[in-house]
Amino acid sequence: MSDNNEFNIPENKQEAKQRIQDLREEIRYHDKKYFVENQPVISDAEYDDLVRELEALEEAYPEFITEDSPSQRVGAGEIDEFQTVEHKSVMLSLDKAFNYEELKDFDDRVKRNWKQTEVEYVVETKIDGLGVALLYEDKSLKRGATRGDGARGDDITPNIRTIHAIPLKLSEESILSNAEFRGEVYMPREAFEEMNAKRLKKGKEPFANPRNAAAGTVRTKDPKVVAKRPLNIFIYSMSYYEEGDFSTHEETIEEMKKAGLRINKYVVKRGIDDVYKYLQEFEEQKDALNYEIDGMVIKVNDLEAHKILGHTTHHPRWAIAYKYPPTRKTTEIKDIRISVGRTGKLTPIAILNPIELSGTTVGRASLHNEDEIERKDIRIGDVALIQKAGEIIPQVVKVIKNKRDGSEERFQMPHTCPVCGSKAKRFGDEVARRCVNAQCPAQVKQRIEHWGERGAMNIKGLGPKLLDRLVDNGVVKNIAEIYKLSEDDLADIERMGHKSAQNLLEEIENSKSMGLSKVLYGLGITYVGDHVARVLTKKYNSIDDLKDANKKELEEVEEIGPKIAESVVSFFEEEKNRDLIEELRSNGVKMVTEKEKKRQFLKGKKFVFTGALETYTRAEASEKVREVGGRVTSSVSGETDYLVVGEDPGSKLAKAKREGTQILDEEQFLNMLKTHKLP
Ligand SMILES: [Zn+2]
Structure with a gap:
């Protein structure tokens, strides 16, 4: 909830409406600068303030909320079923050329059918993503649909709305108002790799490649999930428009840019030889792009020619896709x-x-x-x-x-990690071998980041940037060492101010009592995601119970299969992981379930018995105390917390009285065990 006191909420309705409109314009402008042009002009914090002010105003005046308000990107609720919708015009696929000769043939056909001697072409990248069509009415985004079979696709509007590079409203700078655009939704390479690394730590299957990730995400039924995935888009053409009169493809591109749509770099070339020269030049840069391409697209620039050339049943005759040969x-x-x-x-x-x-x-x-x-x-x-x-x-x-001359050597995959020397194992049918050591230096940043995540120990402020500095400077070498951080460490390394440092240290302190299931999830054991962690704590109440469990025993737990069981056993077999558990324990991290924490109510308390009890033998009574975390010693000292007195007590009673030790009779003792309350 936004804090309404923070912003000036006008009492006058007209004034509020005006401010809402101004804010929306301003936010749209910055969205364009940041997400479309990649040239932000204000800081993230300033941007957030604008959005929060808009949200506060809309909360006070809900009657002014419109669908195209920047606050309305992520809707509530899930999509029941994707509706099939018809595109404004059929989305054809492109014919392909694999070499210069095939390009030349294409150029010859264009020249012959259009009766020209030289043709101007627009050359664009062909993004390897998921084709979509975006329909705008009265400047507002009305519909986003998948390509489908070309004529009909799935309505994925709620998901499309979450992609920030897609304007919910077209800019006033452009004449475009009612139009359909085509583009390719994709996932940037770097963001894809980061997302996969996080999925693995959460025990989820990684996506095979950015294309699959984008396609899978776009068809997800929960827009909130989609909003969290790093999707982006490039728009490449206008398939329908009611406003404007354009004579070239290039003019439509420039108009789409004005409208606030995200367009990739393109070039205009005269003659197919210049096109081919550019394709060769571009080949050297293509692997350095932050997205995967599936080749290049060459389009006749003149729109009149598009009409004259027309299309076959499958492909337009005025465009072709060029595929690079693998080098x-x-x-x-x-x-x-x-x-x-x-x-x-x-x-x-x-x-x-x-x-x-x-x-x-x-x-x-x-x-x-x-x-x-x-x-x-x-x-x-x-x-x-x-x-x-x-x-x-x-x-x-x-x-x-x-x-081969016989001197070649076969390679043996090591069964230990070359960085830390711990076991590296394959689980189930996985092809990859993984180092199981949670203290492995190669993994330490990722491990700590995961430990601090919201679903795990929920330590706000323990971000990747701070971790880079802490780990690179040797301040923190494993998860447990974050519990030894001091304000001085943070001030030295990050030049962190008093208040921020205090906040972070408080977050770290609070995380100590998150409980066993969060700890198990936070440790990043392969296949132990959030759900599996909770399943394990139904049977195991403390990490000490779990760490000695064998495979067979684990497999008896419902939902735990051989793959998970093997991974858990391997994790706790590793000496360095056991060391880490002990280090976490001595740094104060609680590794028991809530239930166990309550049960262990005598933790740290020292008991001495004297005289005979009616209900239990001495051995039985001692066992009862130990079961709930207490300790039993034979003689009274200054450290004794309780003396339990039965029939015919010995000299211990007098000693206890001298030491001021609390004395319990049998009834009080039994009552304490029953109620789990200290007397
Ligand atoms: Zn390792």
Whole structure:
């Protein structure tokens, strides 16, 4: 809820309405600057203030809320079922060209049918994402739909609205008001990798590639989930419009830009030879882009020509997609080394005799995993065919076996982590091998970040930037050491002010009592997500119970299969993880369930017995005390908390009286055990 006192809420309705309109315009302007043009002009905090003021005003005057208000991106509720909708015009697919000759044929056909001697083309990237059509009416976003079969797609409007690069309202600077646009929803590479790393830590399956991630997300039925995923969009054409009169494709692009739509870089070239020259130049840059492309698109610029040329049943005749050939070369594999990722995954990397590929020097190629090495029979010393295609890290296509001279060595995937020496294991049918050590230096930042996450220990302010500094400067080496941070540490490393440091330390302190299921989730044990962690705490009340559980016992727990059981056992088998648990414990982190915490009500209390009890033998009574966390000693000292007195007490009673120890008779003792309350 917003705090209405923070902003000036006008009492006059007209005044409020005006302020709401002004704020919306301002927020739209900054959305465009930030999400579309990537040139923010105000800080995030200033932007947040504008949004919060708008929300406060709309809360006070709900009658002024409109669908296209920037506050209304994420709607409430889930989508029941995707409705099928018809596109304004059919979304055709493009014909493909794989080389210069095929481009030349395309150009010849265009010239012949359009009766021209030279043609002007627009060249754009072909984003490898999910095709969508966006329909605007009276400048407001009315509908977003998937491409579907080209004629009909699924209505995914609530999901589309959450993508900030898509304006809910077209800019007043443009004449466009009623139009349909086409674009490609995609996930930026970096954001994709970050998201996958987080999913793994949460025990969720990672997405195979950015395209699958974008396609899966767009078809998710909960817009709130979609809003959290890093989706973006490039608009590439206008398929229908009621306003404006355009003679070239380029003019429509510039008008769409004015309307606030996000357009990728494009060039205009005369003649197919200049187009081809540009395609070759661009090939050298394409792997460095922060998104995957599926080639380039070449379109005739003149819109009149589009009408004259028309289309076949499948493809327009005025455009073609150009596919880059994968670049391949042979070189020697000098060595195979292991790299340990932030999530503990061991990836074998081929160290190559450096070669030039797509304009960059390539010295390494990913071998993915041990199964891949075996399948392709890759050996150290082999001559291999290396390919670079759309991915940042080049791949080994195959080895050239007839170049072998017998000196090649087979590679053995290590079963220990090369960074920390702990066990590296494969669970279930997973192809990847992972280091199980939660203290592994290669993983420490990711581990701590995960530990502090909202679903885990919920430590606000323990962000990646701060962790970078803390870990890189050696202040924190594992999860447990964040509990030893002082205000001085934070002031030294981050130049953090008194108040921020106090807040963070308080957050850290509070996290100590989050309970066992959060601890288990926070430890980042493979396959132990939030849900599995809770399932485990139904059977195990403390980490000490769980850490000694064997595979068979774990598999008896409902919902726990062999894969999870093996992962849990491997985690606690690792000496360094047991050390970490002890370190967490001695730093005050509680690793018992709520139930157990209540049960252990005598934790730290020392008991001494004297005389005979009626209900229990001495041994039984001692066991009762130990079960609920207390300790039993044989003689009274200054440290004794309680003396339990039965029939015929000995000299201990007098000693206890001298020491001021609290004395309980049998009834009081039994009552305490029954009520779980200290007398
Ligand atoms: Zn390791």
